[in-house]
Amino acid sequence: xxxxxxxxxxxxxxxxxxxIINCAYSNSASDYFIWYKQxxxxxxxxxxxxxxxxxxxxxxxxxxxxNKTVKHLSLQIAATQPGDSAVYFCAENIYGGGFxxxxxxxxRLFVKA
Amino acid sequence: xxxxxxxxxxxxxxxxxxxxxxxxxxxxxxxxxxxRQILGQKVEFxxxxxxxxxxxxxxxxxxxFSVERPDGSxxxxxxxxxxxxxxxxxxxxxxxxxxTEAFFGQGTRLTVV
Numbered sequence: 538x539x540x541x542x543x544x545x546x547x548x549x550x551x552x553x554x555x556x557i558i559n560c561a562y563s564n565s566a567s568d569y570f571i572w573y574k575q576x577x578x579x580x581x582x583x584x585x586x587x588x589x590x591x592x593x594x595x596x597x598x599x600x601x602x603x604n605k606t607v608k609h610l611s612l613q614i615a616a617t618q619p620g621d622s623a624v625y626f627c628a629e630n631i632y633g634g635g636f637x638x639x640x641x642x643x644x645r646l647f648v649k650a
Numbered sequence: 651x652x653x654x655x656x657x658x659x660x661x662x663x664x665x666x667x668x669x670x671x672x673x674x675x676x677x678x679x680x681x682x683x684x685x686r687q688i689l690g691q692k693v694e695f696x697x698x699x700x701x702x703x704x705x706x707x708x709x710x711x712x713x714x715f716s717v718e719r720p721d722g723s724x725x726x727x728x729x730x731x732x733x734x735x736x737x738x739x740x741x742x743x744x745x746x747x748x749x750t751e752a753f754f755g756q757g758t759r760l761t762v763v
Contacts, residue, residue: 571751580741580754581693626693635698635705636749637683642692 549647556614558644560627565608569630571638572601572612576623581640584612584625614646622648654742656755663762666731671758673725673742683743683752684717684727686710693741699725700748732762 550556562570568589573581587594587601587610594601600613610627624643630636655674663669675682684696697707699717707715716728729736739759743752 569749578756580743580757581752583751583753586751630749632749633706635700636745637695637698637706637708638685638693638743638752639695640693
């Protein structure tokens with residue numbers, strides 16, 4: 538079904554440490570996943586994406602891992618900075634006449650200086 | 651890539667009144683979307699719009715909602731008779747092609763009193 542969910546509602550990390558945000562999905566047919574960052578008062582901002590034919594993708598300080606066997610997605614942020622403080626959503630695109638993005642519940646990341 | 655521009659940034663309306671939310675995407679993009687986010691909750695899909703037609707809509711998008719692109723540039727969301735529960739952030743989004751990452755506007759905060 539259409540279900541993308543997050544394991545933890547909040548995550549607090551020390552500045553400079555690595556952050557890992559986890560996400561589970563239920564639709565085994567999903568083939569495209571996206572991580573969005575949402576700062577207070579702003580719209581979701583694309584961070585990184587991954588398609589189902591890959592299990593890892595790296596960007597600048599961010600890495601997304603996809604485990605299709607257990608339907609699990611994670612976002613890793615290296616050397617977390619205060620500017621990384623935000624709500625992070627995992628999302629999947631699904632098709633039902635047109636493509637739409639289904640968002641998970643979100644994890645709030647707090648970065649302690 | 652540049653974001654879409656949404657107006658107004660905040661609108662307060664009386665229950666039962668009609669509201670029109672506007673979005674100005676990049677003119678050569680064909681795929682547009684409306685999402686909403688009730689305070690503190692996840693982002694929810696409302697409707698997708700392609701080639702001047704609705705391609706998919708969610709259960710939230712009932713007869714009180716409509717979308718159009720009247721002049722080939724502005725993309726509007728109309729709520730005919732607002733209810734208190736329509737209070738939320740409304741985000742317009744665009745994608746360059748199907749099944750890729752979406753780029754969101756800054757949102758319109760709708761408050762129904």
